[in-house]
Amino acid sequence: MRLAGRLGGAALSLVMVAVLGFFLFRVVPGDPVVSMTRGRPTTAATQEALRAQFGLDRPVHEQFWSYFTGLLRGELGTSFTFRRPVADVILERLGPTLLLVGTSTLIAVGLGLWLGVRAAWRRNSALDRVTTGVSLTLWAVPTFWLGMLLMMVTGDLFPSRGMRDTDTPPDFLSQALDVGHHLVLPSVTLVAVVCAEYALVMRSSLLEELHAPYLTTARAKGLRDDVVRRRHAVPNAVLPAITLVFLRVGLVVSGAITTETVFSWPGLGLLFYDALTGPDYFLLQGLLVVTAGAVVVMNLLADLLHGVLDPRVKVV
């Protein structure tokens, strides 16, 4: 029952996102055809032809219907700037983003949670002060500034633009190494920002558990301090952090906009940036649906996982 409820809620959110995505870009000012043809001499007839091509001359409800049924078939319309189906463009950019976000999330989760646990367990120790101080700083610093700083500091050590060089040999190993090399700076930037948040949340969550009576029980049993932490304190304290991690992963798909733009990483973030500067309405609409969908799905996953980790929450 509960599971059905959760799934239904998620499905409803997705529909709302789709509807919102359509109307949001209908109410923003600006004529898409004008911006599409900006800087080029056009006649009224060409503009009309373009309108017809993108279906902009039809009544709004008809446009919505074809948009919505298209969505159900996995079609997101045609991009003005790329002159290709939006779904194809997004799909093509999904890989690089997943690579970047996946790598940095794995590192950030491991490092952030570990640091948070250590810092809370030895509150006011040197490690705690350093972790908290550095985390707060990284969290406060603008991402683009951090990225550019990294570029300047590392100099020529790592490539700072794109995902691969054009002159790399086509065999798999060389290609993989090249991508890995390019991945260093953007993922370090993303890890720094996300990891700081995880560390702070994990720290405060564990601090709240620190005086829980069941930890006294565990100590009284004769358990070593690190066993008390690992086996009793962390499984309880990690629960709020889990929700945040998943929510963040959903957001990071779009939240990597600054990082990808600074390092010209050819992922969804950069695509978002390009679509905004266009502006490319169908592309923006598609990106909105995909990234908002990612948040909804991740949130659902967090709920389900929470139910597995916390026996008090019954999901199924």
Place this chain on the structure above:
Amino acid sequence: MSAGLQLNNLTVHYGHKRVVDDVTLAVAPGQTLGLAGESGSGKSTVAMSVLRLLPGTARVDGEVLLDGEDVRTMSWGRLRAVRWASASIVFQGAMHSLNPVRRVGEQIAEPMRLHGTEGSVAALLEQVELPRDKARAYPHELSGGQKQRVMIAMALACRPRLVIADEPTTALDVIVQAQVLAVLTRLVAEQDLGLLMISHDLSVLAATCDELAVMHQGRLVERGRARQVVADPRHPHTAALTAAFPVIGDPAHRWAEPAVPAEPLLRVRDLTVDYGRTRAVDGVDLEVGRGEIVALVGQSGSGKTTLARAIMGLRRPSSGRVIFDGAEVPRSGRALKAFRRQVQLVLQDPASALNPRHTVFDAVAEGLRVHGLRGDEEALVTAAVERAELRPANLYLEALPHELSGGQQQRVVIAGALVLGPRLLVADEPVASLDASVRGEVVALLLRLRRELGLASLLITHDLGLAWQIADRVAVMHQGKIVEQGSVEQVLLTPSHDYTRALVRAVPALGPGV
């Protein structure tokens, strides 16, 4: 080298604050010692010092000898080996002493694996009279009494020679408390263990321990055979503690004046409340007269709180009527709000009932503001606060809850009810979370309010002693039904229903001949 626990001149400081002051006591295997005291008396600090569980900020002086070895000077490795194997603790497990995300079987088995003890979880559960499949349960799936049995099974897992029980039955119902105490004392006697039992409740200690020690402000003020200490307390503090646990049937503990039959203020007729498919209140008839104090007693889960909520209009009944002062209680709107002004609620735990950031003045004045009562707010609040015996009021009005004692906080809650000039007080366990010495004062306050203001009370409690102390009539609730009601003497001294008899029997007896 003597077996068991020996504390010599134990003194514990937090900073400059001395919380345990020169305590010397011993518990040998086979002996049972009760350590009594109010919150803040240092009794739990004594318990924690035995396994060196006090926080690093505590300074411990004196000797803590466990089987002849000083716990204070042990290496960490030795200390870990001694913990749970030589002495174990039954914490107040009904609350939060079990890890909520691990199965209880794992938690019982954990120290056995650690200390290499033979045995099975199933056998341990059997000892505490729990079915063996409960090993797979998580703590939240167990009742308070079952959790406490798990704590006892866990404490006995490594066959220690000494068990320390720290408030093992606080927050449990009388009947469950009696069962848990029976299991604990049986096992301690069977296995010839030493037992150090800590409680604020002298009657619990007197029922389970041979010897009794009383702590007050960190010091041991009295020590002796349990029955003797209770029957003939030497120290005034012990006397105050015994007085706080009224003996049912003892006229000296009956504070209520003989009731004059009064016309009914509140009438409940055939009231039924359902939660989904569960019938929480089942066809209840109940009356409270003007200026009458009626005690509604029963175990948790018996439906007494639901009944109170339905009476106050907080929960819509499925059927039946609630008649207040001759008129049916409105179910919604402005009329319901006006009705609520006349019926005020006093909750069990004043610390959580009060907003920690509101001053006493704000807390008391809130009701006035909610009901849009105009007039001299300050005068009304001051009068209510003084009625609740916080005198002079101006000393308290600007205080925040954490600056007040538990008894004072409960007076603030009562003042917040009084300021609206109610005619009926619904008090849900009003003294259960209070210390023995202030409990009596709050009980006396309720009686004085009745005498001076003609204020009627519906007292919801599982404490039969409290009912004996101040109630005119008692209604016994069991599984949603009122199974017996009548005058206090009639119900408590000559109970006619089986359930009432079980309730009365489960109350731990204080001293001999009662």
